[in-house]
Each structure stands twice: as structure tokens, then as C-alpha cells.
Amino acid sequence: xxxxxxxxxMDSYEGQEVNITCSHNNIATNDYITWxxxxxxxGPRFIIQGYKTKVTNEVASLFIPADRKSSTLSLPRVSLxxxxxxxxxxxxxxxxxxxxxxxxxxxxxxxxx
Amino acid sequence: DGGITQSPKYLFRKEGQNVTxxxxxxxxxxxxxxxxxxxxxxxxxxxxxxxxxxxxKGDIAEGYSVSREKKESFPLTVTSAQKNPTAFYLCASxxxxxxxxxxxxxxxxLLVL
Numbered sequence: 001x002x003x004x005x006x007x008x009x010m011d012s013y014e015g016q017e018v019n020i021t022c023s024h025n026n027i028a029t030n031d032y033i034t035w036x037x038x039x040x041x042x043g044p045r046f047i048i049q050g051y052k053t054k055v056t057n058e059v060a061s062l063f064i065p066a067d068r069k070s071s072t073l074s075l076p077r078v079s080l081x082x083x084x085x086x087x088x089x090x091x092x093x094x095x096x097x098x099x100x101x102x103x104x105x106x107x108x109x110x111x112x113x
Numbered sequence: 114d115g116g117i118t119q120s121p122k123y124l125f126r127k128e129g130q131n132v133t134x135x136x137x138x139x140x141x142x143x144x145x146x147x148x149x150x151x152x153x154x155x156x157x158x159x160x161x162x163x164x165x166x167x168x169x170k171g172d173i174a175e176g177y178s179v180s181r182e183k184k185e186s187f188p189l190t191v192t193s194a195q196k197n198p199t200a201f202y203l204c205a206s207x208x209x210x211x212x213x214x215x216x217x218x219x220x221x222x223l224l225v226l
Contacts, residue, residue: 034214041201041220042219042220043117043203043204043205043217043218043219043220044156044203044217045217046214046215046216049214101146101156101158101215102155103148103155103156103157104155105154106155
């Protein structure tokens with residue numbers, strides 16, 4: 001599985017747009033990029049997934065450049081409830097349930113009032 | 114109300130004792146997973162099961178055992194051979210549909226007395 005590198009922590013003020021970048025230089029052709037959010041003492045929650053270019057859903061956008069060696073999770077107009085750890089994962093999505101998700105230490109995002 | 118449930122929320126283990134963590138899902142997912150999370154760290158895969166009556170070791174299987182007798186259930190036993198069992202344990206499940214992601218339960222925190 002491709003190794004990922006993310007900032008250890010980030011701070012932002014409420015109402016701002018937050019961009020968290022993940023580096024994955026060894027991404028393979030069949031790999032997808034997936035982001036999870038985790039609150040303390042809870043299980044991770046899926047945010048967004050993409051393969052290339054841009055993906056947008058109701059909570060976030062994911063920007064992936066043409067070389068796919070990095071990706072950026074964008075959270076628009078953050079609130080205090082967005083304070084959490086955000087994990088970037090890269091790996092092949094299996095139809096048979098045998099993929100292994102590799103979670104790094106993630107990015108601890110703190111939203112300041 | 115579909116989802117993944119884990120019980121208990123907190124579990125205490127005495128030295129030399131085996132304990133079993135419960136994971137149940139009613140999402141009709143084929144694959145199920147167990148992860149361990151230590152403070153400030155990412156998740157590490159213990160065991161996973163793609164179908165009933167079949168399971169594979171993850172990255173840190175030593176000191177743990179699992180069974181998958183029913184599609185809905187994937188219990189994890191922390192044996193006395195696991196010398197450092199204090200951690201947050203997370204169960205996840207996934208459909209075999211293409212590009213489906215893993216859904217996580219609320220977790221069980223295991224503490225050694």
C-alpha cells in the first residue's frame with residue numbers, strides 16, 4: 001500500500017475554508033484516495049473518495065492533480081464540530097473485501113472560535 | 114436502523130484472562146474487520162474476514178483470535194498471550210460492491226487491571 005504523509009496538526013478559525021494536503025508519491029495505477037474523519041473515542045467516518053481530478057459531496061471536496069502524487073481535502077466554512085483527526089488513505093478498493101486500509105497518524109484539525 | 118454495534122463500550126481484563134469483544138452488523142455486509150488503535154496513533158489491522166467461516170491475519174494478529182460463524186457477527190478474543198492489550202478496538206464492515214468503503218462501529222476500550 002502507498003505510504004501517505006500528512007501534517008500532524010492544523011488550526012483554523014470558524015467559518016474559514018480548510019485544506020489538508022496528503023502526499024502519496026508511490027500511488028499505484030489502481031489505487032483510490034479515501035479520507036476518513038475520527039472524533040475522540042469514536043470509529044472513523046468516511047468523508048470522501050476519489051481517483052483523479054475533483055470530487056465533491058455535501059461535506060467536502062477532494063482535489064487530485066494529474067500526477068496523483070498528492071491530494072487535498074477541502075472543508076468549506078468549518079465549524080467547531082469539525083475538530084477531529086482526518087486520515088488520508090491510499091489503496092486498491094477490492095470487490096472481495098480483502099483490501100487492507102493503512103491508517104497513518106492523521107492530521108489533528110482544531111477549529112478555533 | 115442499520116449499522117454496526119460493538120459491545121461493551123468499556124471492558125476490563127485481569128492479567129492472564131481471555132476476553133471477547135462483540136461486533137454485530139445488520140448491513141448485510143460480507144467483509145468484516147478488526148482494528149486496534151493506540152493513543153495518538155492510527156489504526157492497525159488485526160484480522161479480517163471476507164466471507165463466513167473464513168478469516169485472515171492482519172498486521173498484528175499475535176495474541177488475538179476471531180471466528181466468523183455468521184455473516185452478521187465477527188467476535189474478537191483478546192487472549193492472555195497479548196501482553197499489551199490496553200487499546201481502543203474498532204470493528205468495521207464492508208460490502209463487496211465495487212468501491213464501497215468500510216463502515217466502522219463505535220469501538221470498545223479495553224483496559225487491563
